Amino acid sequence: MNAHIRRFGLVALPLLALMAANGRADIDWSRPLDQLGLKLPETVQIHGFASQSYLRSTANNFFGYTQNMGSLDFTEMGINGSWRPIPQLQTSLQVVYRRAGQTDNQDLRIDFGFLDYSFLSDARQTVGIRLGRVVNPYGLYNDTRDMPFTRPSILLPQSIYFDITRNTTLSSDGIQVYGEQRTDFGDFQLQVNGGYARTEDPSWKSVLNARSVSGEPSWVGRLMYEWQGGRVRLGATSATMNIRYQPEPIVLSGLIGQNFFSAFPFGLPQNVTATSLHFSPVLFSAQINEENWSLTSEYAIRYSEFEGPGSPVPTLTGESYYVQGTYRVTSDVEGFLRYDVLYADRSDRNGKKTSAIYAAQGVDVPAYDNFAKDLGVGLRWDVTPYFMLRGEYHYINGTGWISPNENRGETSQHWSLFGVSASLRF
Amino acid sequence: MTEPEFVSGQARKRVDSIRARRALAFVLVCLALGTGTAVAVDVVANPSVPDVALKRATAWAVFSMRLRTWSDGSPTTVFVLADSSPVHAEFSKTVLDTFPYQLRRAWDRLVFSGTGQAPIEVKSLAEMRDRIHATPGAVGYLPAGLLDKGVRIVRVE
Numbered sequence: 001m002n003a004h005i006r007r008f009g010l011v012a013l014p015l016l017a018l019m020a021a022n023g024r025a026d027i028d029w030s031r032p033l034d035q036l037g038l039k040l041p042e043t044v045q046i047h048g049f050a051s052q053s054y055l056r057s058t059a060n061n062f063f064g065y066t067q068n069m070g071s072l073d074f075t076e077m078g079i080n081g082s083w084r085p086i087p088q089l090q091t092s093l094q095v096v097y098r099r100a101g102q103t104d105n106q107d108l109r110i111d112f113g114f115l116d117y118s119f120l121s122d123a124r125q126t127v128g129i130r131l132g133r134v135v136n137p138y139g140l141y142n143d144t145r146d147m148p149f150t151r152p153s154i155l156l157p158q159s160i161y162f163d164i165t166r167n168t169t170l171s172s173d174g175i176q177v178y179g180e181q182r183t184d185f186g187d188f189q190l191q192v193n194g195g196y197a198r199t200e201d202p203s204w205k206s207v208l209n210a211r212s213v214s215g216e217p218s219w220v221g222r223l224m225y226e227w228q229g230g231r232v233r234l235g236a237t238s239a240t241m242n243i244r245y246q247p248e249p250i251v252l253s254g255l256i257g258q259n260f261f262s263a264f265p266f267g268l269p270q271n272v273t274a275t276s277l278h279f280s281p282v283l284f285s286a287q288i289n290e291e292n293w294s295l296t297s298e299y300a301i302r303y304s305e306f307e308g309p310g311s312p313v314p315t316l317t318g319e320s321y322y323v324q325g326t327y328r329v330t331s332d333v334e335g336f337l338r339y340d341v342l343y344a345d346r347s348d349r350n351g352k353k354t355s356a357i358y359a360a361q362g363v364d365v366p367a368y369d370n371f372a373k374d375l376g377v378g379l380r381w382d383v384t385p386y387f388m389l390r391g392e393y394h395y396i397n398g399t400g401w402i403s404p405n406e407n408r409g410e411t412s413q414h415w416s417l418f419g420v421s422a423s424l425r426f
Numbered sequence: 427m428t429e430p431e432f433v434s435g436q437a438r439k440r441v442d443s444i445r446a447r448r449a450l451a452f453v454l455v456c457l458a459l460g461t462g463t464a465v466a467v468d469v470v471a472n473p474s475v476p477d478v479a480l481k482r483a484t485a486w487a488v489f490s491m492r493l494r495t496w497s498d499g500s501p502t503t504v505f506v507l508a509d510s511s512p513v514h515a516e517f518s519k520t521v522l523d524t525f526p527y528q529l530r531r532a533w534d535r536l537v538f539s540g541t542g543q544a545p546i547e548v549k550s551l552a553e554m555r556d557r558i559h560a561t562p563g564a565v566g567y568l569p570a571g572l573l574d575k576g577v578r579i580v581r582v583e
Contacts, residue, residue, distance in 0.1 A: 042503065045543050082543055087494040087501040092540030112540045121495055123484045135539045144538035150531070180492065182483050187492075229486045229524030230532060291525050328527070331510065385509060 048079040051148040051423035059412035062155075062402055063163075064101030066417070074421075075099040078111070078146050088128075090116045096146050102405035103164040103203055111135075111146050112171050123182065130176040137176075137191035137222035138237050139298055140285045142169055148423040152296065152324060152336055153378050154390050155419065158401040159320035159342035160283065160298050164203040168241065172197055172218060185227070192221035197241045206404040208245050208277065216242035216276070235285035243277045276307035294326040301346070319346040332382045336392075342400045344370040351398075368413040372400030378419075391420045465569045467517045470555075470577040472564040476500070479581040486522050488565060490532040491542050496563065504545035505554055505566035513551065517567045521582050 040046070055063055056070030064073025078096040093113040099106045114132030121128070135143050139160060144150040156163065174195015181188040197215030204213045220239035226232070280303040287296045302318040322340035329335065343349045351370030358365040378392025394417040399407070469485060471477075476498045480488065487493035494502055507514040509526045518526045536542025548554045551572055558564040559576035568577065 042546065045537070047537050047544070080538060080540070082537070082540060084494075084543055087499075090541075090543070094538070094540060114540060116541060121493065123481070123487065123493065123497065126492070130541070135541070143541075144535055147534065147538040150534045150538060182487055182493075184481070184483060187483070187487075229490065229522055230528050231524065289525070289528055331526070 043084045045082050046079070047081075047426060048077075049147050049149065049423060049425045050077045051075070051421055053154055053419055053421035055154075055417065055419045057415055057417045059415040060399055060402055061101065061406040062417060063103060064406070066101075070418075071101065073099055073101045076146070076148060088118050088121065092116065094146065100163065101403075103201070103403045105200060105202055109167070109200070111167075114176075125182065126178075126180040128178055130178065131174075133171050133173050134176040134193055134195065135171045136169060136193055136220045136239070137224075138169060138220055138239065139222075139283050139300075140233070140235060140287060140296065145170060147425070148390075148421065149388060149425050152326060153338070153376060153380075153392050154421045155376075155392070155394070155417075157298070157322040157324065157338060157340040158374065159322060159340050159372065160300050162401055164401070164403040164405075165201045165207075167198045167201045168204070168215075168243075170198070172215070172220070174217075186232075187226045189224040189226070190221070192219065194219045197243060199243060203403045203405055204243070204245075208243075208247070210245035210247055213243060213245040216244050218242045230287075231289055233285070233287040233289070235283075237281070237283040237285070239279075239281055241277075241279040243279070244275060245277070246275065278305040278307065279303075280305070292328045296322075296324040296326070298322060316344070317346050319343045334380050336376070336378050336380075338374075338376045340372075340374040340376065342372045342398070344400055366399075366411070366413070368398045368400075369411075370398075370400060372396060372398035386425050388423045388425075389421070390423070393418050465513070465516060465571075467513055467521060467567050467569055468573065469517075469521060469580040469582050470558060470566060470568050470573065471580045472558050472562055473576075473578050474500070474562040475565060475578070475580065477580060478578075479583055482521075482523065482582055485580075485582045486524070489522060489545070490529065491536055491545060492532075500563050503561050503564045505548050505557055505561075505564060506545045507551070507554065508547060508549075513567070513569060521567065 052072065053063075053074040054070055054072055055066045055074055057066040059067065061067060064071030076096070076098050078094055080092070080094040082090055082092040084090040091114070094111045095108055096111045097108050098104050110133055112133050112135050114130045114134050116128060116130045118126050118128030120126065137143065141151060141156055141161060145156060145161060145166065148154070161169065172193055172195035174193060176191055176193045178189070178191045180190075195218065197218045199213045199215045204210065218239070218241045220237065220241075222235055222237040225234045281300050282303075283298060283300040285298045287294060299321040300319070302320065304316045304318070306314055320342045322338055324336060324338035326334055326336045344351070345354055348354050349371060351367035354370050355365050355367040374394050374396045376392060376394040378390060381389045383389060396415050396417060398413060399411050399415075402411075469480070476496050484493065488502055489504060489506070491504060496502060506529075509530055515526050518524050518529055522529075533542075533544045537544050546557075548557060548566075551568060554566045555568060555572060555574065555577060558566050565580065573579065
């Protein structure tokens with residue numbers, strides 16, 4: 001009962017805020033604190049967002065119990081502050097509250113918080129350093145994945161941006177060195193992070209069949225090229241995420257149920273003795289932005305290596321890509337169409353070999369757990385600059401990126417996921 | 427802008443005539459924009475800004491909030507109109523060779539990754555002019571008809 005009330009409150013709060021916001025066109029949402037009579041210096045900025053989604057699936061669960069009546073379990077709220085006392089120095093912090101069914105701990109977390117100092121900045125170049133919890137430079141959408149308005153759809157392309165381990169991908173605790181070079185033929189940006197991977201996503205334990213999971217020193221780097229104010233954007237990302245974990249001694253096959261080896265195929269669960277995972281994706285990104293349309297594609301190859309005596313699957317190579325077209329019907333309405341593909345093992349794209357290996361161990365892992373092909377289509381309507389509505393539909397073949405935490409029982413190979421969301425920003 | 431309490435009749439007339447001319451210019455600009463006629467939009471800065479001309483790539487760096495200093499190291503303060511403003515659209519296309527949604531994305535990428543800040547959004551062309559006038563290091567844009575002595579054109583080449 002209590003949980004029910006709490007859940008309802010969490011859902012109702014942002015929805016009420018959204019409705020209030022929509023009804024009050026006279027509020028200047030670009031300067032929210034001014035409304036409260038708070039005058040901050042212009043070197044201080046406060047921004048934020050709140051978003052509530054409704055997701056419904058024909059089978060399988062994603063971000064809550066989405067079958068049958070659907071689920072309101074996907075809620076995002078964030079507040080972001082920055083202070084730039086001098087041009088060379090900025091400090092930023094973003095605190096996020098997030099619910100996403102069993103894939104998130106439903107709590108407040110700092111998604112980034114760091115000091116940024118640029119040693120050198122002129123018309124041609126910028127060089128600097130960031131210290132603290134720094135966003136991982138990873139592909140086109142990771143840096144601002146918290147913020148619904150910056151995503152191309154309610155759900156990011158899951159083959160590249162696994163949401164069930166989003167904290168790990170989002171940011172790490174350490175240092176970033178960055179450089180920008182501006183030339184007559186475009187801008188180059190290089191960012192390299194070194195730090196400890198975040199591992200608080202609850203799906204890690206079930207994915208790795210681990211008692212405890214902790215982040216080890218890891219790195220991620222990205223080179224971006226932007227031509228004509230982002231008309232063309234090209235990127236290359238490389239990373240090695242190191243994660244240490246304590247495996248559970250034994251798991252009965254019944255408990256494994258639907259799993260997610262496909263997304264993070266870390267070996268046979270019942271006799272894993274590895275204690276370290278080295279996850280090394282290489283990602284290529286390309287985007288063309290014209291006045292009325294954008295075309296986006298990313299391709300990733302993912303190397304996983306397991307360390308430890310007797311590791312049953314010492315290495316595994318997965319592959320992901322998506323192709324996405326966006327069309328702006330008016331400046332307020334845009335639609336997208338996307339085909340998004342994940343293969344857990346690029347040498348076993350239909351998953352049959354992997355399934356047979358598990359079957360020999362007496363574990364039932366459907367072949368379709370090793371891939372996911374998602375055809376998605378959706379609409380975005382920016383009702384005001386500060387209020388956005390979205391609706392989308394995904395037709396999915398495979399269960400490669402769903403969380404075992406939410407899918408303990410039977411799963412289905414072919415399923416659909418429908419979503420609507422209302423989002424507010426300031 | 428606050429008005430002086432005691433002004434001679436002549437001064438009052440002069441102020442009124444300046445106001446009238448500005449109002450007329452504003453109306454003409456609005457009409458031109460309303461009918462879809464292209465209006466020349468210039469990058470304008472506070473007279474304290476040392477740079478009289480910027481390469482287009484540098485102008486993009488300044489307005490996309492990646493370059494935060496002028497050539498003498500003094501800080502930039504960037505003013506823009508709302509994304510939906512026709513003057514903003516004209517500025518984005520003709521001066522920066524980009525689109526309003528691309529600028530918004532560029533700012534969001536900075537703000538929501540903590541690596542930068544957004545420009546200051548003003549509500550009107552008059553506010554744009556007044557704030558550039560009043561803020562050292564300020565830069566923004568104005569249609570040709572609204573330029574006055576308080577701001578200086580920055581050539582973008």
